[in-house]
Amino acid sequence: MAIIDVDRLSKSFDKLKAVDGVSFKVNEGEVFGLLGPNGAGKTTTIKMLTTLLPQTSGNAKVAGYDIRKQQNEIRKNIGIIFQDPSLDEDLTGRENLEFHAILYNIGRERRDAKIAEVLKLVELEDKADTLVRFYSGGMKRRLEIGRGLIHEPKVLFLDEPTVGLDPQTRRHIWDYIRRLNETSGTTLILTTHYIEEADYLCGRVAFVDHGKIVALDTPSALKNKLGGDVVSIQINAEDRKKFSQLFKGLKWVKRLSAHEDFIDINVEEGERRIPEVMVLASKHGLKILSVSLHKPSLEDVFIHYTGKTIREEEGNSFVQHMRAMRNRRNR
Amino acid sequence: MDTNAIYVMWLRDMKRFLRAKSRIIGMLMMPLFFLLGLGLGLGGLIHLSTGGTYFNFIVPGIVGMSLLFTSIFTGSAVLWDRQFGFLKEILVTPNSRASIVIGRIAGGGTTVVMQSFIVIAISMLIGFQINPSPIALLAVVFMILIATTFISLGLTLGSMISDFQGFQLVTSFFTMPLFFLSNSLFPASSLPSYVQDILFLNPLTYGVDGLRIALLGTGTFPIWVDLIAMLISSAIMISIAVYAFNRTDVG
Numbered sequence: 001m002a003i004i005d006v007d008r009l010s011k012s013f014d015k016l017k018a019v020d021g022v023s024f025k026v027n028e029g030e031v032f033g034l035l036g037p038n039g040a041g042k043t044t045t046i047k048m049l050t051t052l053l054p055q056t057s058g059n060a061k062v063a064g065y066d067i068r069k070q071q072n073e074i075r076k077n078i079g080i081i082f083q084d085p086s087l088d089e090d091l092t093g094r095e096n097l098e099f100h101a102i103l104y105n106i107g108r109e110r111r112d113a114k115i116a117e118v119l120k121l122v123e124l125e126d127k128a129d130t131l132v133r134f135y136s137g138g139m140k141r142r143l144e145i146g147r148g149l150i151h152e153p154k155v156l157f158l159d160e161p162t163v164g165l166d167p168q169t170r171r172h173i174w175d176y177i178r179r180l181n182e183t184s185g186t187t188l189i190l191t192t193h194y195i196e197e198a199d200y201l202c203g204r205v206a207f208v209d210h211g212k213i214v215a216l217d218t219p220s221a222l223k224n225k226l227g228g229d230v231v232s233i234q235i236n237a238e239d240r241k242k243f244s245q246l247f248k249g250l251k252w253v254k255r256l257s258a259h260e261d262f263i264d265i266n267v268e269e270g271e272r273r274i275p276e277v278m279v280l281a282s283k284h285g286l287k288i289l290s291v292s293l294h295k296p297s298l299e300d301v302f303i304h305y306t307g308k309t310i311r312e313e314e315g316n317s318f319v320q321h322m323r324a325m326r327n328r329r330n331r
Numbered sequence: 332m333d334t335n336a337i338y339v340m341w342l343r344d345m346k347r348f349l350r351a352k353s354r355i356i357g358m359l360m361m362p363l364f365f366l367l368g369l370g371l372g373l374g375g376l377i378h379l380s381t382g383g384t385y386f387n388f389i390v391p392g393i394v395g396m397s398l399l400f401t402s403i404f405t406g407s408a409v410l411w412d413r414q415f416g417f418l419k420e421i422l423v424t425p426n427s428r429a430s431i432v433i434g435r436i437a438g439g440g441t442t443v444v445m446q447s448f449i450v451i452a453i454s455m456l457i458g459f460q461i462n463p464s465p466i467a468l469l470a471v472v473f474m475i476l477i478a479t480t481f482i483s484l485g486l487t488l489g490s491m492i493s494d495f496q497g498f499q500l501v502t503s504f505f506t507m508p509l510f511f512l513s514n515s516l517f518p519a520s521s522l523p524s525y526v527q528d529i530l531f532l533n534p535l536t537y538g539v540d541g542l543r544i545a546l547l548g549t550g551t552f553p554i555w556v557d558l559i560a561m562l563i564s565s566a567i568m569i570s571i572a573v574y575a576f577n578r579t580d581v582g
Contacts (some may be wrong), residue, residue, distance in 0.1 A: 050423055052581050086416035090347050102339045103424040147420075190551035 020211035033202030079153035110237035138169035229270025336426035340434025360465035391542035392515030405439035406485025483568035
């Protein structure tokens with residue numbers, strides 16, 4: 001069952017189309033990712049789905065409620081972990097959680113139990129009564145994630161949950177997010193511009209670029225669309241022609257490219273094809289010096305759809321343009 | 332009305348206020364200097380045609396002034412919350428915007444009224460004499476209504492303006508005329524009649540007049556006129572604040 005149903009949602013700021021006719025569905029219990037560079041329209045989409053920003057056109061339903069007409073019903077059923085900090089730093093961690101619980105109408109007994117549970121989950125029990133302004137960045141983030149869970153939302157939005165955190169804390173938070181989804185079944189929607197984050201966490205990923213969804217599928221399906229894996233064999237340069245002829249005619253070879261003493265063969269399920277490649281070569285008396293298998297990353301997929309890497313999209317436009325041209329040439 | 336939200340917003344202001352001791356002292360400095368400089372210093376030279384000492388006359392005016400300034404300043408909390416992102420956290424909760432506004436007025440109102448008590452206590456130490464009558468208790472009602480009117484104004488400005496310098500500029504654009512074109516420093520009757528008309532459009536005039544009747548026993552209007560004027564201005568200003576807060580940008 002779709003817990004989120006987005007139908008041609010758009011948002012314009014003056015002449016700028018921040019979100020341009022986005023449609024997608026998210027199933028209950030899913031971890032769904034919106035992946036794209038900064039400024040692609042991810043946060044604007046989240047703001048509309050969480051009733052913080054009215055849409056220009058299109059519509060969406062969250063937990064069965066209309067984002068335009070049933071805002072209060074939606075607010076009761078969702079939690080958000082914002083991209084930017086959203087804590088009251090002049091309050092303690094516990095007070096931030098308490099106030100949140102009261103704002104969601106949770107009675108005292110359940111409130112106390114829930115706060116204790118959440119503090120334990122995000123490992124802030126011993127810092128609970130310290131003012132938030134003395135917390136480190138990672139601690140603040142963990143407190144915010146904990147706060148988003150207090151009222152047991154059906155859908156939890158996480159807008160760039162690990163931006164600006166050190167790798168270790170990031171890993172830690174990924175594990176929380178995964179465990180949370182597995183144990184409570186909460187539907188999670190996260191935006192990110194970190195490829196690894198989407199790959200590690202999301203059941204399905206939508207690529208967002210210039211306000212549009214350019215591709216949407218499971219990470220592995222997205223990667224397979226590129227033509228599967230790349231088996232790269234190192235050979236003696238003088239054998240290159242023979243190798244090319246040998247593999248070119250084969251049905252399971254999707255694409256072949258040779259350069260210097262390497263031959264790259266695009267195949268599906270590369271690990272199964274390696275033995276065949278080896279056998280075929282020795283049958284024809286050709287020598288393979290080394291073999292490597294390269295799985296395409298989501299980054300490769302993003303380049304495929306947009307002609308740019310995510311990082312380049314965020315760079316300045318001239319460099320971006322030059323690199324985009326280079327990337328297009330290289331493909 | 333979501334009472335939980337009102338309670339949380341009030342409680343939050345209480346906790347923050349009690350933790351910011353320097354702010355409490357800072358906010359008391361200006362009324363204190365006015366009491367000393369204007370009330371005692373200049374006051375010795377002034378003889379009121381309406382009778383009584385100028386010091387007694389000006390204490391309710393200074394209470395009104397400190398209420399006006401600190402109340403409007405309360406609006407900057409919206410800017411800080413926007414800056415620190417806490418505004419989003421409040422706005423995605425299932426609570427009406429009106430309750431959030433009422434909660435802020437309750438919280439800000441409690442703190443500014445407590446400050447007024449301190450101003451009155453200090454004035455009494457240096458010679459202010461309260462009219463010994465149960466009517467004096469009505470002063471609390473007028474303090475609450477003055478606070479409500481001007482906190483609402485502050486929240487309106489805070490909802491519409493997102494940069495701090497702009498906020499400061501615009502609030503001083505409001506506070507100065509509201510203060511000087513009221514009866515805080517002088518009786519309205521000492522002005523030419525065309526200026527008096529402006530004073531009578533200013534809610535602070537009725538608020539301070541109400542304070543004078545409650546604390547001194549004498550004023551310009553009947554006390555019920557002051558009360559009704561302040562109730563009307565509070566109701567109008569709350570509505571405007573709710574309207575503005577409804578449209579505020581979360582940043």
